[in-house]
Amino acid sequence: xxGKTLFDKLWESHxxxxxxxxxxxxxxxxxxxxxxxxxxxxxxxxxxxxxxxRKDANVAVPDHNIPTKNRDKGVEDPVSxxxxxxxxxxxxxxxxxxxxxxxxxxxxxHVIGPEQGITLPGMTIVCGxxxxxxxxxxxxxxxxxxxxxxxxxxxxxxLVQEKSKNMLVRVDGQLKTGVTAKDLIxxxxxxxxxxxxxxxAIEFGGGAIRSMSMEGRMTVCNMTIExxxxxxxxxxxxxxxxxxxxxxxTPSGPTWDKAVKYWSTLQSDDRxxxxxxxxFEAASIKPMVSxxxxxxxxxxxxxxxxxxxxxxxxxxxxxxxxxMDLKPETPMGDxxxxxxxxxxxxxxxxxxxxxxxxxxxxxxxxxxxxxxxVVPGSGPVKAQAESEGLDRIFLDAGFEWxxxxxSMCLAMNADRLEPGERCASTSNRNFEGRQGQGxxxxxxxxxxxxxxxxxxxxVDVTKYYEN
Amino acid sequence: MQKFISxxxxxxxxxxxxxxxxxxxxxxxxxxxxxxGFGPYLFDEWRYLDHGEPGQDCSNRPLNNDFVLNNDxxxxxxxxxxxxxxxxxxxxEHAPWALHDYGFQVILAESFADIFYSNCFKNGxxxxxxxxxxIEELFQxxxxxxxxxxxxxxxxxxxxxxxxxxxxxxxxxxxxxxLLNGLDExxxxxxxxxxxxxxxxxxxEKHSWLNQEVR
Numbered sequence: 001x002x003g004k005t006l007f008d009k010l011w012e013s014h015x016x017x018x019x020x021x022x023x024x025x026x027x028x029x030x031x032x033x034x035x036x037x038x039x040x041x042x043x044x045x046x047x048x049x050x051x052x053x054r055k056d057a058n059v060a061v062p063d064h065n066i067p068t069k070n071r072d073k074g075v076e077d078p079v080s081x082x083x084x085x086x087x088x089x090x091x092x093x094x095x096x097x098x099x100x101x102x103x104x105x106x107x108x109x110h111v112i113g114p115e116q117g118i119t120l121p122g123m124t125i126v127c128g129x130x131x132x133x134x135x136x137x138x139x140x141x142x143x144x145x146x147x148x149x150x151x152x153x154x155x156x157x158x159l160v161q162e163k164s165k166n167m168l169v170r171v172d173g174q175l176k177t178g179v180t181a182k183d184l185i186x187x188x189x190x191x192x193x194x195x196x197x198x199x200x201a202i203e204f205g206g207g208a209i210r211s212m213s214m215e216g217r218m219t220v221c222n223m224t225i226e227x228x229x230x231x232x233x234x235x236x237x238x239x240x241x242x243x244x245x246x247x248x249x250t251p252s253g254p255t256w257d258k259a260v261k262y263w264s265t266l267q268s269d270d271r272x273x274x275x276x277x278x279x280f281e282a283a284s285i286k287p288m289v290s291x292x293x294x295x296x297x298x299x300x301x302x303x304x305x306x307x308x309x310x311x312x313x314x315x316x317x318x319x320x321x322x323x324m325d326l327k328p329e330t331p332m333g334d335x336x337x338x339x340x341x342x343x344x345x346x347x348x349x350x351x352x353x354x355x356x357x358x359x360x361x362x363x364x365x366x367x368x369x370x371x372x373x374v375v376p377g378s379g380p381v382k383a384q385a386e387s388e389g390l391d392r393i394f395l396d397a398g399f400e401w402x403x404x405x406x407s408m409c410l411a412m413n414a415d416r417l418e419p420g421e422r423c424a425s426t427s428n429r430n431f432e433g434r435q436g437q438g439x440x441x442x443x444x445x446x447x448x449x450x451x452x453x454x455x456x457x458x459v460d461v462t463k464y465y466e467n
Numbered sequence: 468m469q470k471f472i473s474x475x476x477x478x479x480x481x482x483x484x485x486x487x488x489x490x491x492x493x494x495x496x497x498x499x500x501x502x503x504g505f506g507p508y509l510f511d512e513w514r515y516l517d518h519g520e521p522g523q524d525c526s527n528r529p530l531n532n533d534f535v536l537n538n539d540x541x542x543x544x545x546x547x548x549x550x551x552x553x554x555x556x557x558x559x560e561h562a563p564w565a566l567h568d569y570g571f572q573v574i575l576a577e578s579f580a581d582i583f584y585s586n587c588f589k590n591g592x593x594x595x596x597x598x599x600x601x602i603e604e605l606f607q608x609x610x611x612x613x614x615x616x617x618x619x620x621x622x623x624x625x626x627x628x629x630x631x632x633x634x635x636x637x638x639x640x641x642x643x644x645x646l647l648n649g650l651d652e653x654x655x656x657x658x659x660x661x662x663x664x665x666x667x668x669x670x671x672e673k674h675s676w677l678n679q680e681v682r
Contacts (some may be wrong), residue, residue: 021639023641025659036497037559039500065498077498079522083500120677122674144558145585146558146560148652155656156657160656194552195555228552228580250679259676262674433490437512
């Protein structure tokens with residue numbers, strides 16, 4: 001008999017009912033809420049005189065609009081302030097917990113969920129944000145939804161969903177030193193494309209995933225949506241259990257033992273059947289950098305900007321080269337930069353900051369870099385980094401050390417690129433205008449972005465690991 | 468929810484693949500706490516030559532005349548014709564809100580990103596997937612025939628061209644049902660509330676750690 005995949009197990013354990021038309025009513029254990037995609041959902045509840053089904057299943061935090069400096073002045077942009085205040089009043093009205101800007105636990109929603117033990121293995125987790133796939137790293141089924149669905153979950157604790165197909169991305173062997181989870185996921189997206197995972201839930205497995213830290217796994221699952229799949233996930237193992245243990249809202253005592261027993265079953269069966277399997281050799285992956293305006297437009301650090309010779313992609317490639325102001329065949333190492341951003345729900349966890357600090361230590365930010373900034377993912381990440389002296393390493397080198405938030409990943413607050421500026425960014429999207437109208441984004445790992453900050457252009461960061 | 472039954476409308480061609488939701492509605496407009504008023508900012512960075520801000524009066528902004536929606540020929544279009552992977556990226560429902568507010572009710576594409584596709588149906592919009600060959604034919608027809616319109620019928624899952632060609636399309640029956648009837652999906656789900664409550668009781672008892680209060 002064919003076995004079940006992790007996704008099958010998570011799905012079936014949350015299926016309230018199967019509808020006649022092939023959809024299912026799926027129970028949602030946890031909803032995370034932020035200020036941008038929730039106001040219209042709260043308004044919908046109010047208009048229809050509906051309450052939250054289970055208010056404790058919801059946790060809110062403002063992150064997208066939040067200023068990352070001079071917080072004592074409050075939120076200066078009145079439009080952003082209204083949105084943040086609206087989140088506070090909506091959550092207060094319904095009795096939903098909100099980690100507001102003054103709360104030491106405040107941070108990027110996809111960083112604080114796992115960090116606080118708010119998101120746990122085996123859960124179904126949703127949020128009005130496509131990077132909700134991050135939480136799948138804990139062996140959970142987590143995916144992004146629109147505002148109408150945010151309202152639906154608040155009112156019913158359920159969603160009507162059609163089950164996705166199963167895809168396994170297996171990464172055999174081990175990543176080379178200095179090659180990170182970010183390089184791996186960029187290489188995966190580069191191969192399968194931004195629509196390669198559309199209609200699938202992707203499970204990541206294989207030796208390279210098994211030996212990856214939880215932070216690395218979150219980076220991989222975070223960018224699953226950039227490959228078109230709403231959900232990415234990784235089976236529970238000892239690394240998962242060790243990570244979850246002792247967090248603020250994880251169970252303890254006998255409940256912990258019971259939970260661990262259950263969580264340990266959250267793996268695909270040996271004979272599980274996938275609709276699609278894609279295999280990567282970890283050792284062949286090099287540090288990766290995006291050159292274009294879609295996360296599939298990537299090249300290895302020793303590669304070149306492509307030409308538009310592939311007729312199927314010619315128009316897209318030409319549009320991207322024009323927007324990015326790059327010439328075909330330019331070696332990646334010749335691209336020089338104006339700004340460096342280390343942060344976002346993809347790469348703002350403590351391990352990311354350690355990797356970047358290791359490269360920056362004892363160096364100075366290059367003269368052509370007008371701004372290099374580190375935006376920790378949460379209050380606790382910032383505090384941990386400061387206790388390890390990482391803030392001093394960055395500040396001494398000439399970086400800015402900011403307060404937690406989404407910041408220049410999507411530039412909803414004051415942190416943004418000016419037209420024509422080129423940025424080495426650890427974020428997840430290099431779309432036109434993403435980091436500011438006319439801004440040019442190159443996605444890369446924290447270590448690679450740190451190397452750009454000190455050398456002013458793209459270099460192969462693995463050389464920093466040689467000693 | 469708004470109904471969609473049928474539509475006879477002007478087609479506007481957006482000849483690009485991988486149009487992302489950041490392009491459809493840039494981030495600064497996401498600061499609104501309302502569901503309406505996004506139409507003037509649809510495709511803002513492609514449509515205007517200056518930088519737009521929420522609340523701005525767009526009537527005097529400099530237009531990018533190279534952008535297809537600024538061509539008089541496509542004024543009043545209600546059907547958007549585009550290529551593969553439309554609506555990729557962010558889950559922002561502001562993208563379908565902006566398209567709908569502008570006047571689009573139907574989008575024809577080779578493929579859609581999953582979250583965007585689902586969001587359309589919540590807002591009385593019909594995204595239709597057609598094969599690449601058919602999409603190419605429609606681009607050609609739109610270019611060759613000024614004022615090119617299509618008739619879209621949801622009940623019969625059919626598109627009728629001015630020359631009388633019938634193009635059929637696939638659609639999930641639940642989405643079709645909700646869209647045709649303008650159903651309140653939350654109300655639909657709440658009709659199963661006893662089942663949900665029973666499931667929940669059992670589920671939370673079995674996985675008691677899920678009851679942990681976060682304060």
